[in-house]
Amino acid sequence: MHLWPLAVYLVIVVMLVVAMLGLSFVLGQRHHNRATGTPYESGILSQGSARVRLSAKFYLVAMFFVIFDLEAVFIFAWAIAVRETGWTGYAEAMGFIAVLLATLVYLWRVGALDWRQGSRRVVA
Amino acid sequence: MHLACILPEVILTLAGVLIMLVDPLLPRTASRKPTGWFSVLAMVAAFAASAWQLHLAPGTAYYGVVQTDAFSVFFHLLICGTVLVALLAAIDSVRPEAHDMGEFFALILLGTVGMLLMTSAVELLLVFIGLEISSISTYILAGFRRRSGKSIEASIKYFLLGSFATAFFLYGIALTFGATGTTRIAAIAAALPHTTTPILAWTAVGLILIGLGFKVSAAPFHVWTPDVYEGAPSPVVALMSTAPKAAAFAVLLRIFYGAYPSIQQHWWSLFWVLAAVSMTLGNLAALRQQSVKRMLAYSSIAHAGYLLVAFTSFSLQGIAAASFYALCYVAMNVGIFAVISHVGGYDDHLWSITDYRGLAYRSPVLCGAMAFFLLSLIGIPFTGGFFAKFYVFSAALQQGMFGLAIIGLINSGIAAFYYLRLLTALYSKPAQGSPVLAVPRMSITLGLAILLSASATLLLGVVPRSSLDLAQRGAGTLFQTGHPAQAAVQVVNDAPSQ
Amino acid sequence: MAFDMYLVIFLIFGALCIAGALNLLLQRHPINSALSLIVVMTSLAVLYLLLGAEFLAAAQVIVYSGAIMVLFTFVIMLLNAGEEERTRGSRAAYLVGFPGVAALLGLLTYIFLSVRMPLGNAQLGGGTLVTTSDLSRVLFRDLLLPFEVTSILILVAILGAVALARKEES
Numbered sequence: 102m103h104l105w106p107l108a109v110y111l112v113i114v115v116m117l118v119v120a121m122l123g124l125s126f127v128l129g130q131r132h133h134n135r136a137t138g139t140p141y142e143s144g145i146l147s148q149g150s151a152r153v154r155l156s157a158k159f160y161l162v163a164m165f166f167v168i169f170d171l172e173a174v175f176i177f178a179w180a181i182a183v184r185e186t187g188w189t190g191y192a193e194a195m196g197f198i199a200v201l202l203a204t205l206v207y208l209w210r211v212g213a214l215d216w217r218q219g220s221r222r223v224v225a
Numbered sequence: 226m227h228l229a230c231i232l233p234e235v236i237l238t239l240a241g242v243l244i245m246l247v248d249p250l251l252p253r254t255a256s257r258k259p260t261g262w263f264s265v266l267a268m269v270a271a272f273a274a275s276a277w278q279l280h281l282a283p284g285t286a287y288y289g290v291v292q293t294d295a296f297s298v299f300f301h302l303l304i305c306g307t308v309l310v311a312l313l314a315a316i317d318s319v320r321p322e323a324h325d326m327g328e329f330f331a332l333i334l335l336g337t338v339g340m341l342l343m344t345s346a347v348e349l350l351l352v353f354i355g356l357e358i359s360s361i362s363t364y365i366l367a368g369f370r371r372r373s374g375k376s377i378e379a380s381i382k383y384f385l386l387g388s389f390a391t392a393f394f395l396y397g398i399a400l401t402f403g404a405t406g407t408t409r410i411a412a413i414a415a416a417l418p419h420t421t422t423p424i425l426a427w428t429a430v431g432l433i434l435i436g437l438g439f440k441v442s443a444a445p446f447h448v449w450t451p452d453v454y455e456g457a458p459s460p461v462v463a464l465m466s467t468a469p470k471a472a473a474f475a476v477l478l479r480i481f482y483g484a485y486p487s488i489q490q491h492w493w494s495l496f497w498v499l500a501a502v503s504m505t506l507g508n509l510a511a512l513r514q515q516s517v518k519r520m521l522a523y524s525s526i527a528h529a530g531y532l533l534v535a536f537t538s539f540s541l542q543g544i545a546a547a548s549f550y551a552l553c554y555v556a557m558n559v560g561i562f563a564v565i566s567h568v569g570g571y572d573d574h575l576w577s578i579t580d581y582r583g584l585a586y587r588s589p590v591l592c593g594a595m596a597f598f599l600l601s602l603i604g605i606p607f608t609g610g611f612f613a614k615f616y617v618f619s620a621a622l623q624q625g626m627f628g629l630a631i632i633g634l635i636n637s638g639i640a641a642f643y644y645l646r647l648l649t650a651l652y653s654k655p656a657q658g659s660p661v662l663a664v665p666r667m668s669i670t671l672g673l674a675i676l677l678s679a680s681a682t683l684l685l686g687v688v689p690r691s692s693l694d695l696a697q698r699g700a701g702t703l704f705q706t707g708h709p710a711q712a713a714v715q716v717v718n719d720a721p722s723q
Numbered sequence: 724m725a726f727d728m729y730l731v732i733f734l735i736f737g738a739l740c741i742a743g744a745l746n747l748l749l750q751r752h753p754i755n756s757a758l759s760l761i762v763v764m765t766s767l768a769v770l771y772l773l774l775g776a777e778f779l780a781a782a783q784v785i786v787y788s789g790a791i792m793v794l795f796t797f798v799i800m801l802l803n804a805g806e807e808e809r810t811r812g813s814r815a816a817y818l819v820g821f822p823g824v825a826a827l828l829g830l831l832t833y834i835f836l837s838v839r840m841p842l843g844n845a846q847l848g849g850g851t852l853v854t855t856s857d858l859s860r861v862l863f864r865d866l867l868l869p870f871e872v873t874s875i876l877i878l879v880a881i882l883g884a885v886a887l888a889r890k891e892e893s
Binding site: 231238242245286287288289290291325328329331332335336338339342348350351354355357358361362364365368369371422424 | 834838864865866867868869872873875876878879880882883885886887889
C-alpha cells in the first residue's frame with residue numbers, strides 16, 4: 102500500500118488552510134470602530150445571552166443519531182462484502198434491519214420524532 | 226436445529242418487540258396490564274422451551290457460538306423462573322395508572338434475552354453483548370420511578386459504575402484474544418497452555434474478574450449495591466438482585482472453568498480473597514443498617530461471597546455447589562423482595578426496620594412468608610438456604626480450604642444477628658402511639674409470586690435431589706470442556722439423608 | 724522507502740494525537756476540548772489505517788469523530804457549559820493520582836518492553852483479518868448470531884432513551 106497520496110493530500114490540505122487564512126489576513130482590510138465587535142454592526146442591539154436553554158428533545162435526537170449511526174457501521178461492513186456473503190448475508194442483514202425498522206416504527210408511534218409544540222404524544 | 230438452541234431467546238425477543246410495537250397503539254388511558262400478562266405468558270413459554278431443550282443432544286449452534294447443554298438449561302430455567310416471579314410481583318405493585326408499563330415489561334423481556342444468552346454463549350463476544358443487553362435494561366429499570374430523586378440517582382450510579390465494569394470485562398476479552406488468538410471458550414482452553422504471552426492471560430483473568438465481580442456485587446466492587454437497591458423500585462430490585470447476578474455467576478463459571486482451567490493456580494487465590502472480603506464486609510455492614518432494603522443489599526453482597534467460596538474448589542462438586550447456591554439464592558431473594566414491594570409500597574413509604582414492627586398483626590400471611598425467607602437467608606434446615614451453604618462449604622472443605630470455610634461459618638453466625646433483628650421486629654407489638662400503616666390487600670398475582678418463590682425455597686430445602694442432579698449434570702458438561710481427562714472421574718454424591 | 728513513509732506518517736499523527744489530547748486537557752472552554760477530541764479521534768483513525776485495520780479506521784471516523792462528537796457538542800450546548808474555573812486541584816489528585824499514573828505507566832512500559840518479542844509474534848486470528856471484506860466474512864458467518872443480537876442491544880438502548888426522556892404524567 103502506497104501512502105504517498107495520503108501524504109500529498111495532507112500537505113495540500115495544510116497548505117490550503119494556511120493559504121486561506123494567511124491571504125485573508127494579509128489582504129483583508131482592518132478597522133476598529135465602536136460597533137465592529139457587535140453582532141449586527143448596523144442593526145438592533147442584541148439583548149440577553151446567546152446561551153439559551155434548549156429542550157431535552159435535542160438530546161434525544163442526538164442519541165438516536167448515535168444509535169442509528171452504529172447501525173450504519175454494521176451495514177457498511179455488509180455492503181463491502183455483499184457479493185461474498187451472498188443470499189445468506191442478505192437474509193442476515195435483512196433480519197438486522199427488520200429489528201431496527203421495528204424500533205423506528207416504535208419511535209414514530211410514541212412521538213419521539215414529533216416536533217410540534219403541545220403535541221399530545223408522551224415523549225418530552 | 227439451529228433455532229432450537231436459541232428457542233427461549235427467540236420467544237422472548239418476539240414477545241418483547243411485539244409489546245414494544247403494540248404499546249403505543251393502545252389508547253392512552255387504557256390499562257397496560259394486558260402487556261404484563263402477555264409477558265408472563267411469554268416467560269412461561271420460554272421456561273417450557275428451556276425445559277424442552279434438556280431433551281436435545283448437547284451441542285453448539287451458529288458456528289459454535291452458543292451451546293445447549295445441561296449447564297445452560299439449568300441457568301435458563303433458573304433465570305426464566307426468577308423473572309417470572311418478578312413479573313408477577315410487578316404487575317400489580319407498579320403504579321397501575323402508568324402509561325409506560327409497556328416499556329417496563331418489554332425491557333424486562335429483552336433484558337432476559339441478554340441474560341439467557343450469557344448463560345448459553347461459548348463465544349466471549351456474545352457473552353459481552355448479552356451482558357450489555359441485560360445491564361442496559363436494568364440501568365433503565367432502576368430509574369423507572371422518575372419522580373423520585375433517589376431512583377434517578379440509583380440509575381445514574383448504576384449506569385456509570387456498570388459501564389466502567391463492562392469496560393474492564395471487554396478489556397479482559399481483548400487481552401484473552403491477544404494471548405490465545407481466539408474468543409471461543411473451548412479454543413481458549415486449548416490454546417492457553419501453548420501461549421507465548423502468559424502475562425496477557427493473567428491480566429485478562431484479573432480484568433474479567435473485576436468486571437464480573439462488579440456485576441455480582443462482590444466486595445470490593447460492591448459500593449453501588451446499597452444505594453441502587455435503596456433507590457430502585459422494589460419490584461425492579463426483586464429482578465436485578467437475582468436473575469442478572471445468576472447469569473453473571475454462570476458466565477464466571479463458564480469462563481473460569483471452561484476457558485481458564487489450566488492457569489487455575491493463578492486465579493483461585495483471587496476468588497479466595499474476593500469470597501472472604503465479600504462475606505465479612507457484607508455481613509458487618511448489614512449489621513448497622515436501618516433500612517430494610519439496604520440491609521438486604523449488604524446481605525446479597527455476603528451471599529455473593531458465600532457463592533464465591535465454591536469457586537476455590539476446583540472440582541465438579543464446586544461447580545455444582547455454586548450453581549445450586551445460585552438457585553437457592555434467587556428463590557429466596559426474589560421472594561423477599563416481592564414481599565417488600567407490596568409492604569413497602571411502590572414509593573417505599575415503609576422503609577426502616579422499625580416501620581416493619583408488628584407486621585404480623587397487620588398481615589399475618591405476608592409476614593409469615595417474609596419470616597420464612599429470612600430463615601432461609603440465615604440458612605435454617607428445611608429451607609433452600611441451608612443446603613446451599615452446606616454444599617458450598619463441603620465443596621470447599623473437600624479441597625482443604627479450612628480457613629475459608631471457617632470464615633464462612635463465622636459469617637453465617639454474624640448474619641443471623643441482623644436477620645433475626647428484622648424477624649423479631651416483624652413479630653413484636655407495634656410501638657405505642659405509632660400510626661398503624663395499613664398494608665393494602667394482597668393481589669392474586671403477588672400471592673402467586675410469593676407462593677412460587679416460597680414453595681421453591683421450601684422444596685429446595687426438603688427435596689433438593691432433582692435440582693442438584695441437574696446442577697451436577699451441568700457441572701459435568703462444563704468440566705468436560707476444560708478438563709477432558711478428569712471428566713471421567715465420577716463424583717460421589719454426598720447429599721445427606723433426610 | 725515505503726517503510727520510511729509509514730514511520731513518517733506514524734510520527735506525524737502520533738504527535739498530532741498527543742498534542743490534541745494535551746490541548747483537550749489544557750483548554751478551559753469545553754467546546755475547545757471537544758474539538759481537540761476530534762483531532763485525537765481522527766489521528767487515531769489514521770493510526771488504525773497504518774496498522775492495516777481499515778474497518779476500524781472507518782468505524783472510528785463514522786462513530787467517534789461523527790456521532791459521539793455530535794453528542795458531545797449537543798451536551799455542551801444543552802448544559803450551557805461556560806468557561807471552566809481553574810482550581811488548584813485536590814490534594815488527593817496530587818498525592819495519589821500522579822504517582823498512580825506514573826506507576827501504571829512504568830508498569831505498562833516494563834511489561835511491553837520485557838515481553839516485546841512474544842507480543843510481536845502473537846497470532847491474532849491467524850492473521851487473516853486484513854481487509855474490511857475479510858472482516859465482513861467473519862461477521863456474517865462465524866459471528867452471525869452476535870451480529871443479529873446486536874440489533875436487540877440497539878433496540879434496548881433506544882427503548883431506554885425513550886423511557887428516560889418520557890414526560891412524567893401527573
